[in-house]
Structures are given as structure tokens and as C-alpha cells.
Amino acid sequence: MTKIINVLLVEGDPLTHKQIRYFFDTLPYTLIEVADSGKTGIQKAFTIKPDLILMDVILETPHAGIDAAKTIKAEIDIPIVFLTASREYETLIKALQTNPYGYLVKPINRESLQSTIEISLLRHRYEKKLIQYQQALEESEAMFRGIFSAMGNGYYRLSKKGKIILVNPAMVTMLGYTSENQLIGKNFTELGCIDTDSRNRFFENLRQNGEISLFESVWTTHTNRVINIIENAHAVYDDKSTLLYYEGTIQNITRIKELEIQLRHSQKMEVIGTLSGRIAHEINNRMTTILGYADLCVLRLKPEEKLHKYAKVIQKNARITADVMRQLLNLSRKSKNQPFEFDLNHHLKTREEIIIPILGKNIELKFKLNPQPTNVYADPQQIEHVIINLVINARDSMPEGGKLTIETSNQIIGSDSKWKSEIPPGSYSSLTISDTGTGIPNHVIPNIFDPLFTTKDPSVGTGLGLSIVKGIIQENHGFISVNSKEGKGTTFHLLIPATREISQQLR
Amino acid sequence: MRMETNTKVYKAPAILIIDDEESICEFFTDLFEVYEVEVDTEMSGTSGLQRALKKRYDLIFLDVMLDDMNGIDVLKAIKLNNADTKVVMISAYLTEEVIEKALKMGADGYLYKPVALRDIVSITFRFIEPARLTGKSGNDNNSKSIYEA
Structure with a gap:
């Protein structure tokens, strides 16, 4: 037809x-x-x-x-x-x-x-x-362009010698650049993105196998940020098997890595919590007899007797052990967090009479309280615990005396804040406790919130204090950071949600 | 008046320790040995309760976490039988909930393990008149010096 x-x-x-x-x-x-x-x-x-x-x-x-x-x-x-x-x-x-x-x-x-x-x-x-063909071609090109520029992963194409021929916008941003022109014609090592050794290993692998997948490495961005990268790449050949170029994608997995570490840490803490509860219970039972008999010896021996002195040593150390156990129990105990909104200024003012005797005569206490009400949504008892802990730490860092300053203010973290990646936007109240003490050595700072880490003499402190402080602040959806200079002093900054709404958003 | 009745029945105040740790029972016995006190010990909830039902004690130190029974249940039974018996709860792991529950059930006090000597003595003095706790030597200095230990 x-x-x-x-x-x-x-x-x-x-x-x-x-x-x-x-x-x-x-x-x-x-x-x-x-x-x-x-x-x-x-x-x-x-x-x-x-x-x-x-x-x-x-x-x-x-x-x-x-x-x-x-x-x-x-x-x-x-x-x-x-x-x-x-x-x-x-x-x-x-x-x-x-x-x-x-x-x-x-x-x-x-x-x-x-x-x-x-x-x-x-x-x-x-x-x-x-x-029709032309339209189809245009459509597919538009689709490719769309994927190329909208995809969150970085895409690159490298010459046989490893020079960058093509990058997508995500790749540019991920590496901290503003334009693709800053990258094209260079290779990643000369840009300082990655060290030569690691890159050589990568290329060796790629040349041998023609492709490489899920290659993990650490890159440094143009703005000097260290990021964890996972990379896939392959070689592209023409129909005569001549190498044309390499192409690959990279994904920034820094956040995932961080979460992994956090997860592992919280799992560890949970195990410590459960274990410490059981251990503390066992040990406290034994300590009752050890401390009790030491007390009895001290009581019944004459002070001039040598045994009296020995018993005193047992007594002292048994008490320290008991104290460690008590703190361990506090750590493991999931106390009920009972938050409500209260004025931090008032809270601090009414604690002045507790703080002053803790500090002793040689340390001057200075309040720099915000003239406006400085509300926080938190458990007041827990916040008191935090304050007392930080005050004790400050005191111990100023054996020769000094000054302790407690400061409050209102803090709005905006969406343009430099902290926004770590602290979600919202209104917070800040509490700053600074001392003029010995300070914390730089290499120690990353560990200070770890349980059982301490720089104090074992007879003085147990090292549980700051990990409890951090635990409490996290439980109240707040943030804590520390600044310290050896010989100058230490400042702890706390940010606590100002209202219930913010606290719940952070949950 | 009541004290007089008691002294008629017992020559000396009677104290019972219920704790599944043998060494703790021993320690309490040793602690009170200088006083004219009758000290009995029991290492389980059931045996402790049986003894408390048979004999009138002035003061009972009761562990919260016993192997066979919950200390709170033992407390309840003791108080039901004789509300006058003073019961002090002791535990290595006392939470606020447990304390609250114990006080509601009529506990007269609570102590955390490890217990300081002075706390045991002061709580004992609170419930048994110091005059009834005369030292075996007749010297009252013993009780004072405990606070200095």
C-alpha cells in the first residue's frame, strides 16, 4: 500500500x-x-x-x-x-x-x-x-550539561599526563576555587590538593587496571581545608585502544567520616557507661570494707604509731577511689534531663556564695553579666554542675591565685555566621568562664573532653570532670569549646539554646 | 516510755545488718564491737526478713540490692511488722528514684557505699540515744573520736 x-x-x-x-x-x-x-x-x-x-x-x-x-x-x-x-x-x-x-x-x-x-x-x-535527530541530540546534550553542572560530586577529565582538561562546578567549589580556569592546565599535585606519593599510587593503579573505584584519600583545598575524598576514575580509549584521557568523579566524605568517628565514640561511651556502672557497684562494695577498716584503724591506733600513718594512707587513697567511682557512676547514670527556660544571670548570681568558697582567698571572682535577661532552655541542676566543675578546674589551674571571670551574653547565630557549619542558626545564650591560670598545652587540648584523660595529679583529679561537662552540655543541646594559652589562662565558651523551640530543633 | 520498755526486753540496743557481702557484715560487727550493742548479720533478704520478724531491732542497715530480694520489699515487710524499727538503706548505686521509693516506704535514712565511718556512727546516734551506746570500756571518748577518723 x-x-x-x-x-x-x-x-x-x-x-x-x-x-x-x-x-x-x-x-x-x-x-x-x-x-x-x-x-x-x-x-x-x-x-x-x-x-x-x-x-x-x-x-x-x-x-x-x-x-x-x-x-x-x-x-x-x-x-x-x-x-x-x-x-x-x-x-x-x-x-x-x-x-x-x-x-x-x-x-x-x-x-x-x-x-x-x-x-x-x-x-x-x-x-x-x-x-528529530538534532532535537534528540540537543536534549541529550542539555541533559548531560545539567548533570555535569548540577551534580554534587566533582567531575574531572585529565590528559594523558594528568593535566586537568575539564572540571564541573562542583569540583571547583569542592576544592575551594572560584573558577575552573584556576584548575585547567594544571595537575592536582601542583595545585597542592594532594601529595605526590598518594597521587602516584593512584595513577599506578589506574594505568594497571584501566579503572579505579572507591579510592580514599585526603585532599587539601585551596582554602587550606583538609577533606576526605572518595574517588572513582577510568581511562578512556579510542577504537584503536589508544589512550585518549582519564575521567573521574570525587565525593567529599568528610562529614560522613566525622559522623563515623562520632558514632564510634558514642558507642564507646555507651559501653563505658554500662560497664562503669557495674564495675563501680562492685568496687564500692569492696571499698566499703577497705575504707571502713582503714577508718577503724585510724580511730583505734594511737597517732604516734607507724601503723596509724599506714592506715591514714589507705584511708586517703580509698576515699579518692571512692570519689572516682562516684564520678563514674554519675557518668553512667542516665539522669533525667529536666529542662526549662530560666535566666542564666540570676542562676549565676544565686550561685555566687557557692563559687566564692570554692575559689578561696587568692582568686578574685568577676561577673560580667549581660544587662538583659539571658535565658537558657536547660536543666538548671545540670548547668550548676557544669559551672561548679569549670570553676574547680579554673581554681586548680591558679594555685598562686588569679582572676576568674564569668561572662554572659545573648548570641544569635545567623545563617551567614562563620559558625553555621558547626552550630545551627538560632538564638543562644553564651556563658564564658575564663581564668588567668597555667593554661592547657596545645597538644593536650584535643583530649581534654575525653573521659579519664587528666593532667592533674591522680590524688587531685580524676579526669572525669570535663567529659561529664561535655556530656551535660550535649544533653542540653548546647556547644562547648575551649581556648587556652600556656601561661596566660584558659577560657571555656558555652552556647546554650535560649528557647525551647531551638533546643527541640537541635534534638 | 517506749525506750524503757525496750530496755526491759533487751539489755542492749539491737542492730541488724542485712547485706549479701560477707565482709561488710563483718565490718559492721567489728565497728560496733566496742559498744554494748547486739549486732546480728544476715546475708540474704529472706533470712534477714525472717530474723527481723522474730526479734525487735532498734536499727536495721539494709542493702538495697540483695541477691534474692529487692531491699525495698524487705523494707516494706519490716515496716509493716514493726513501724518503730528504724531502717537505713545502704547501696553502692542509689538513684534518686530508689531513694524516693525507699523514703515513701518508710525508710529512715540512706547511705551510699562506700560508707564513711562517721556517717554510720552519726546515723546510729540519730536513732539510738548515745547514752544507750556506752562503750564497753565505759569511756565515751570513743564516739567523739569517730568524727575525727
């Missing part, structure tokens, strides 16, 4: 009209309509939408056919073949501007009419397909 080809003829000359009608009797085309002017030709083309138009050039005006073809072409995609009696070169040039499918000079014979129509229809079919 061949498709019926509907042809519209726009012809002013009745003779040609008759002739074509005659040709069509024996050709597989239907002459569906005839128009005798450009104007009616346009109307009929729009209403009938024929498969092909045979268009006379000279109609009501010498170029009316060409003008009509232009108008039709602008609206609908129909192949148009010109018929003309003109042999002028200029007419041909003019007609060509409308991208015609054929140009037949009268007198027309049957064979050339058929071949022109067939070639026109074929060309039209191919052009239609070509347009």
Missing part, C-alpha cells in the same frame, strides 16, 4: 494546469486542489496541508509564487517545487532563498516532474528525520 500523495498546484496558466492534470493521470499523485494566485495558494496550503506544493513563480505579480512560498514555509513544513517559464538567473536566485525542493523550467515533461517530486519527498523525509 503506497500512501496517497496529495499535491496542491498553484498555477496561473490554464495550459500548464491542464498539462499537469494530464501527467497526474498516470502518476501516483492526487491533484487535491488548484489555486490560480499566490493569495489563494497560501489559503489552500494552510487549510489542506498537502504533501507537496507545485508553485508557479509568476502569478499576480512576477514573483508572487516566491512570496507565497515564503509565507507558507514560515508557517508549515511542506516541500515546495517551483514551476517557471522564466529563464532568468535572478529569478532562480530569488527562488533559492526560500529553500525550494525543486525548480522546474517550463515546458515540463512528465519524467522530470515525477523525479523532482520523488526527490523532494525523499529529501523532505530525511530532513524531518534529521531535525
Whole structure:
């Protein structure tokens, strides 16, 4: 079954009209309509939408056919073949501007009419397909562009020598640059992103296997941030197996790594908690007898006896052990956190009489309290525990005396805050406790919140204090940090949610 | 008045220790040996309770975490039988909830392990008149010096 080809003829000359009608009797085309002017030709083309138009050039005006073809072409995609009696070169040039499918000079014979129509229809079919292909290509390119620029992972393409040829926006941002031009033409090692050893190992692997997946390494960004990277890459060859380039993707897994560490830490703490509860219970039972008998010895021996002195030592150490156990129990006990909103200033003022005797005579206490109410949403008993712990630490760092400053203020962490990556935006109250003591050595600072870590003499402290402090602050959805300079003093900064709403957001 | 009745029944004040740790029982016995006190010890909830039901004690030191019974249940039974007997709870791991519960059930006091000597003595003095706790030597200095230990 061949498709019926509907042809519209726009012809002013009745003779040609008759002739074509005659040709069509024996050709597989239907002459569906005839128009005798450009104007009616346009109307009929729009209403009938024929498969092909045979268009006379000279109609009501010498170029009316060409003008009509232009108008039709602008609206609908129909192949148009010109018929003309003109042999002028200029007419041909003019007609060509409308991208015609054929140009037949009268007198027309049957064979050339058929071949022109067939070639026109074929060309039209191919052009239609070509347009479809082009559209598909454009769509897929747009999709690729979209993925390339929107994907969160970094994408790169490297030359055979490892120079950067192409990077996507995510790659630029991830490495701390602002433009791809800062990267192109260089390799990652000369940019200082990664050390040469690690990169050599990577390339060795890549060359050997042609691909590499889930390669983990540590990179340094342009802004000097250290990030954990997981990388996939492969070599791209042409059909003759010649290496063209390498391409790969990188993902920043720093946050995941951090969470992993946090998770491992909290699991460890949970085990310590459970274990310490049980151990403390066991030990406290034994300590009752050890301490009890030591007490009894001290009581019943005369002070001048040597044994009295020995018993005193046992007594003292048993008490320290008991104290450690008590703190361990506090650590393991999941006390009920009973938070409500209260004014930190008032809370501190009423604790002044506890703080002063803790500090002793040689340490001056200075309050720099915010004149506005400084509300926090927390458990007041727990906050008191934190304050007392920090005050005791401060005192111990100032054996020669000094000054302890307790300061409060309101803090709004905005979405543009430099802390926003660590502290979610919202309103907080800040509590700062600073001393003029010996300070904490730099290498020790990362460990100070670890349980059982201590720099104090075992007879003085147990090292549980700061880990409990941190635990409490976390339980109250707050944040704690420390600044210290050896020989100058130490400052603990605490940020506590100001309202219940914020506290709950942080949960 | 009541004290007089008691002294008629018992020559000396009676104290019972219920704790599953043998050494703790021994320690309490040794601690009180200088006083004219009758000290009994029991190492389980059931045996402790049986003894407390049979004999009237002035003061009972009761461990909260016993192997066979919950100390709170023992306390309840003792108090039901004789509300006058003073019961002091002792434990290595006392939470606020447990303390609250014990006080509600009529406990007269609580001590954390390890217990300081002075705390045992002062709580004993609170419930048994010091005059009744005369030292065997007759010298009262013993009780004072305990506070200095």
C-alpha cells in the first residue's frame, strides 16, 4: 500500500494546469486542489496541508509564487517545487532563498516532474528525520550539561599526563576555587590538593587496571581545608585502544567520616557507661570494707604509731577511689534531663556564695553579666554542675591565685555566621568562664573532653570532670569549646539554646 | 516510755545488718564491737526478713540490692511488722528514684557505699540515744573520736 500523495498546484496558466492534470493521470499523485494566485495558494496550503506544493513563480505579480512560498514555509513544513517559464538567473536566485525542493523550467515533461517530486519527498523525509535527530541530540546534550553542572560530586577529565582538561562546578567549589580556569592546565599535585606519593599510587593503579573505584584519600583545598575524598576514575580509549584521557568523579566524605568517628565514640561511651556502672557497684562494695577498716584503724591506733600513718594512707587513697567511682557512676547514670527556660544571670548570681568558697582567698571572682535577661532552655541542676566543675578546674589551674571571670551574653547565630557549619542558626545564650591560670598545652587540648584523660595529679583529679561537662552540655543541646594559652589562662565558651523551640530543633 | 520498755526486753540496743557481702557484715560487727550493742548479720533478704520478724531491732542497715530480694520489699515487710524499727538503706548505686521509693516506704535514712565511718556512727546516734551506746570500756571518748577518723 503506497500512501496517497496529495499535491496542491498553484498555477496561473490554464495550459500548464491542464498539462499537469494530464501527467497526474498516470502518476501516483492526487491533484487535491488548484489555486490560480499566490493569495489563494497560501489559503489552500494552510487549510489542506498537502504533501507537496507545485508553485508557479509568476502569478499576480512576477514573483508572487516566491512570496507565497515564503509565507507558507514560515508557517508549515511542506516541500515546495517551483514551476517557471522564466529563464532568468535572478529569478532562480530569488527562488533559492526560500529553500525550494525543486525548480522546474517550463515546458515540463512528465519524467522530470515525477523525479523532482520523488526527490523532494525523499529529501523532505530525511530532513524531518534529521531535525528529530538534532532535537534528540540537543536534549541529550542539555541533559548531560545539567548533570555535569548540577551534580554534587566533582567531575574531572585529565590528559594523558594528568593535566586537568575539564572540571564541573562542583569540583571547583569542592576544592575551594572560584573558577575552573584556576584548575585547567594544571595537575592536582601542583595545585597542592594532594601529595605526590598518594597521587602516584593512584595513577599506578589506574594505568594497571584501566579503572579505579572507591579510592580514599585526603585532599587539601585551596582554602587550606583538609577533606576526605572518595574517588572513582577510568581511562578512556579510542577504537584503536589508544589512550585518549582519564575521567573521574570525587565525593567529599568528610562529614560522613566525622559522623563515623562520632558514632564510634558514642558507642564507646555507651559501653563505658554500662560497664562503669557495674564495675563501680562492685568496687564500692569492696571499698566499703577497705575504707571502713582503714577508718577503724585510724580511730583505734594511737597517732604516734607507724601503723596509724599506714592506715591514714589507705584511708586517703580509698576515699579518692571512692570519689572516682562516684564520678563514674554519675557518668553512667542516665539522669533525667529536666529542662526549662530560666535566666542564666540570676542562676549565676544565686550561685555566687557557692563559687566564692570554692575559689578561696587568692582568686578574685568577676561577673560580667549581660544587662538583659539571658535565658537558657536547660536543666538548671545540670548547668550548676557544669559551672561548679569549670570553676574547680579554673581554681586548680591558679594555685598562686588569679582572676576568674564569668561572662554572659545573648548570641544569635545567623545563617551567614562563620559558625553555621558547626552550630545551627538560632538564638543562644553564651556563658564564658575564663581564668588567668597555667593554661592547657596545645597538644593536650584535643583530649581534654575525653573521659579519664587528666593532667592533674591522680590524688587531685580524676579526669572525669570535663567529659561529664561535655556530656551535660550535649544533653542540653548546647556547644562547648575551649581556648587556652600556656601561661596566660584558659577560657571555656558555652552556647546554650535560649528557647525551647531551638533546643527541640537541635534534638 | 517506749525506750524503757525496750530496755526491759533487751539489755542492749539491737542492730541488724542485712547485706549479701560477707565482709561488710563483718565490718559492721567489728565497728560496733566496742559498744554494748547486739549486732546480728544476715546475708540474704529472706533470712534477714525472717530474723527481723522474730526479734525487735532498734536499727536495721539494709542493702538495697540483695541477691534474692529487692531491699525495698524487705523494707516494706519490716515496716509493716514493726513501724518503730528504724531502717537505713545502704547501696553502692542509689538513684534518686530508689531513694524516693525507699523514703515513701518508710525508710529512715540512706547511705551510699562506700560508707564513711562517721556517717554510720552519726546515723546510729540519730536513732539510738548515745547514752544507750556506752562503750564497753565505759569511756565515751570513743564516739567523739569517730568524727575525727
